Amino acid sequence: xxxxxxxxxxxxxxxxxxxxxxxxxxxxxxxxxxxxxxxxxxxxxxxxxxxxxxxxxxxxxxxxxxxxxxxxxxxxxxxxxxxxxxxxxxxxxxxxxxxxxxxxxxxxxxxxxxxxxxxxxxxxxxxxxxxxxxxxxxxxxxxxxxxxxxxxxxxxxxxxxxxxxxxxxxxxxxxxxxxxxxxxxxxxxxxxxxxxxxxxxxxxxxxxxxxxxxxxxxxxxxxxxxxxxxxxxxxxxxxxxxxxxxxxxxxxxxxxxxxxxxxxxxxxxxxxxxxxxxxxxxxxxxxxxxxxxxxxxxxxxxxxxxxxxxxxxxxxxxxxxxxxxxxx
Amino acid sequence: xxxxxxxxxxxxxxxxxxxxxxxxxxxxxxxxxxxxxxxxxxxxxxxxxxxxxxxxxxxxxxxxxxxxxxxxxxxxxxxxxxxxxxxxxxxxxxxxxxxxxxxxxxxxxxxxxxxxxxxxxxxxxxxxxxxxxxxxxxxxxxxxxxxxxxxxxxxxxxxxxxxxxxxxxxxxxxxxxxxxxxxxxxxxxxxxxxxxxxxxxxxxxxxxxxxxxxxxxxxxxxxxxxxxxxxxxxxxxxxxxxxxxxxxxxxxxxxxxxxxxxxxxxxxxxxxxxxxxxxxxxxxxxxxxxxxxxxxxxxxxxxxxxxxxxxxxxxxxxxxxxxxxxxxxxxxxxxxxxxx
Ligand SMILES: Nc1ncnc2c1ncn2[C@@H]1O[C@H](COP(=O)(O)OP(=O)(O)OP(=O)(O)O)[C@@H](O)[C@H]1O
Ligand code: SF4
Ligand SMILES: [Mg+2]
Numbered sequence: 326x327x328x329x330x331x332x333x334x335x336x337x338x339x340x341x342x343x344x345x346x347x348x349x350x351x352x353x354x355x356x357x358x359x360x361x362x363x364x365x366x367x368x369x370x371x372x373x374x375x376x377x378x379x380x381x382x383x384x385x386x387x388x389x390x391x392x393x394x395x396x397x398x399x400x401x402x403x404x405x406x407x408x409x410x411x412x413x414x415x416x417x418x419x420x421x422x423x424x425x426x427x428x429x430x431x432x433x434x435x436x437x438x439x440x441x442x443x444x445x446x447x448x449x450x451x452x453x454x455x456x457x458x459x460x461x462x463x464x465x466x467x468x469x470x471x472x473x474x475x476x477x478x479x480x481x482x483x484x485x486x487x488x489x490x491x492x493x494x495x496x497x498x499x500x501x502x503x504x505x506x507x508x509x510x511x512x513x514x515x516x517x518x519x520x521x522x523x524x525x526x527x528x529x530x531x532x533x534x535x536x537x538x539x540x541x542x543x544x545x546x547x548x549x550x551x552x553x554x555x556x557x558x559x560x561x562x563x564x565x566x567x568x569x570x571x572x573x574x575x576x577x578x579x580x581x582x583x584x585x586x587x588x589x590x591x592x593x594x595x596x597x598x599x600x601x602x603x604x605x606x607x608x609x610x611x612x613x614x615x616x617x618x619x620x621x622x623x624x625x626x627x628x629x630x631x632x633x634x635x636x637x638x639x640x641x642x643x644x645x646x647x648x649x650x651x652x653x
Numbered sequence: 654x655x656x657x658x659x660x661x662x663x664x665x666x667x668x669x670x671x672x673x674x675x676x677x678x679x680x681x682x683x684x685x686x687x688x689x690x691x692x693x694x695x696x697x698x699x700x701x702x703x704x705x706x707x708x709x710x711x712x713x714x715x716x717x718x719x720x721x722x723x724x725x726x727x728x729x730x731x732x733x734x735x736x737x738x739x740x741x742x743x744x745x746x747x748x749x750x751x752x753x754x755x756x757x758x759x760x761x762x763x764x765x766x767x768x769x770x771x772x773x774x775x776x777x778x779x780x781x782x783x784x785x786x787x788x789x790x791x792x793x794x795x796x797x798x799x800x801x802x803x804x805x806x807x808x809x810x811x812x813x814x815x816x817x818x819x820x821x822x823x824x825x826x827x828x829x830x831x832x833x834x835x836x837x838x839x840x841x842x843x844x845x846x847x848x849x850x851x852x853x854x855x856x857x858x859x860x861x862x863x864x865x866x867x868x869x870x871x872x873x874x875x876x877x878x879x880x881x882x883x884x885x886x887x888x889x890x891x892x893x894x895x896x897x898x899x900x901x902x903x904x905x906x907x908x909x910x911x912x913x914x915x916x917x918x919x920x921x922x923x924x925x926x927x928x929x930x931x932x933x934x935x936x937x938x939x940x941x942x943x944x945x946x947x948x949x950x951x952x953x954x955x956x957x958x959x960x961x962x963x964x965x966x967x968x969x970x971x972x973x974x975x976x977x978x979x980x981x982x983x984x985x986x987x988x989x990x991x992x993x
Pocket of ligand 3: 712713714844
């Protein structure tokens with residue numbers, strides 16, 4: 326178990342190093358940071374001074390090492406565009422994205438698992454078939470189209486919900502939250518639904534497939550033969566076994582919600598890190614782009630790691646137990 | 654329904670399980686199949702009925718029909734199933750569910766897949782006990798330990814919180830038996846309980862089943878391919894062919910003096926030391942598929958004794974003729990002698 330955890334941590338670190346290299350390469354080779362930071366009226370002396378200040382005169386490995394050193398401390402330098410520390414900008418924008426991802430993740434999980442179970446148990450029912458058909462549409466429509474449709478119906482035609490922004494937010498310490506105001510919550514609904522819909526349909530289809538597979542197993546038949554109630558069979562015996570494979574994929578899906586947020590944030594002008602990234606691309610604001618990349622990959626790798634460990638917690642067969650040998 | 658007292662109704666009074674003219678149908682696009690067709694038999698308390706027949710003969714279908722676990726679209730299309738005299742083939746689903754595990758226990762073939770891998774054996778035992786018996790959680794746990802001890806799990810109390818994968822195949826099958834018996838059923842259906850086990854363990858499991866049957870007076874339906882198991886454990890044997898019961902009788906009689914030509918062929922093709930066969934003889938041909946049954950006796954294309962009558966009319970069922978073999982021209986002790 327310990328060896329496994331160590332191996333996974335090592336793999337994670339390796340992935341992060343590689344992403345770091347990509348991010349750093351962007352820094353170094355895409356555009357000229359000096360060009361970006363100094364205006365038209367510049368002297369050669371200015372250029373030289375900035376070059377030394379930014380460490381751009383150092384050899385490549387040294388620069389990479391220093392980049393990593395700084396990155397680990399959360400320091401990605403100054404935004405070319407805003408001239409402020411990137412970490413400061415990110416921290417400002419992060420709550421918006423995290424709250425959006427949290428709500429849509431919760432929505433995707435709750436409805437994905439719930440509907441997945443429902444469509445598996447009532448696989449021949451009308452409602453289950455209707456849901457499955459609808460879900461096909463959900464998977465095949467692109468996110469931005471769903472977002473625009475929702476805006477058209479609920480914001481433009483019905484006028485029930487706002488079409489952009491976060492509404493009023495309340496600052497608690499360094500965290501700004503939209504959960505505490507009515508307009509904040511109203512503003513969350515459409516983007517959260519848009520962002521979570523795709524993941525929800527994926528989770529639902531996965532849970533359904535896995536559950537149907539589990540329901541065919543001998544131990545389910547045996548549970549029936551022991552006279553257990555349908556409820557116990559579905560939720561105690563089948564669901565738990567369904568969750569083992571579902572957890573892995575679901576975990577990855579939730580991780581990708583934060584990445585997918587880029588599109589949703591753009592459609593709804595949601596002031597999170599995704600929108601920040603899109604704007605950064607337009608202005609070739611390399612430090613912001615690099616920091617965003619690093620942040621997303623840390624989240625991905627972290628979620629992955631947690632998912633793997635959860636797997637251990639749920640499946641006793643994976644827990645190596647040396648104290649108890651097999652009884653023959 | 655008017656019920657008259659037949660002569661065999663009195664004899665059946667002691668039967669735990671009584672199956673009469675059972676028909677199971679599977680509607681398919683190519684027509685309706687009958688994997689079980691007009692099967693009748695009784696099992697008394699403390700008796701083991703062995704059920705044999707080649708693969709696809711309808712043994713499992715019959716067992717599943719009794720416990721009410723036919724997979725749709727298969728359904729009971731005729732006949733009666735009585736448990737202690739009470740009909741159970743036409744009762745509401747929920748009543749049938751409560752009978753399962755409580756009055757009828759079932760043991761499956763593969764102990765590796767019969768147990769839920771994510772629940773401890775204690776959890777699986779107590780959930781079954783709590784479902785059927787009016788006892789407290791702690792009492793259920795005590796009963797679970799006792800059930801494991803009874804089937805011969807060493808250090809049962811210490812192992813109650815183990816997961817199935819921590820046991821070997823033979824031990825797991827003991828756990829499965831404990832699960833099938835923990836609510837003290839009157840009838841146990843064991844569908845090839847030893848097929849998936851090591852040869853060395855098979856005898857132990859059969860001995861265990863036999864002991865539990867005798868001690869508790871449980872009626873056992875033991876489905877198997879293994880004539881050795883039949884000879885060892887069964888009191889009577891039922892032989893199935895293409896969905897029909899073709900011979901039913903005491904184990905010694907059927908194994909050594911088969912009346913039905915199919916049974917005789919089955920015995921001749923079985924290596925069984927106690928029967929002292931010099932060489933093995935295979936029955937020519939194969940059992941017909943259910944959608945291509947021949948007219949008349951379904952065995953006639955393979956039967957040496959087949960006559961004109963066999964090709965035109967199916968022989969009467971065992972229940973109808975009150976005989977031992979469903980056959981127009983059964984082997985009789987005399988024909989055996991004349992053949993010898
Ligand atoms: N869904 C189905 N559709 C069509 N035929 C089926 C279906 N299920 C079972 N059968 C047929 O029913 C027959 C009886 O099957 P059953 O499982 O009872 O055989 P068995 O005697 O238990 O054989 P085995 O020794 O292999 O377990 C078989 O011929 C099988 O092909
Ligand atoms: S009825 Fe005829 S064909 Fe069928 S087993 Fe008897 S002798 Fe053979
Ligand atoms: Mg079978």
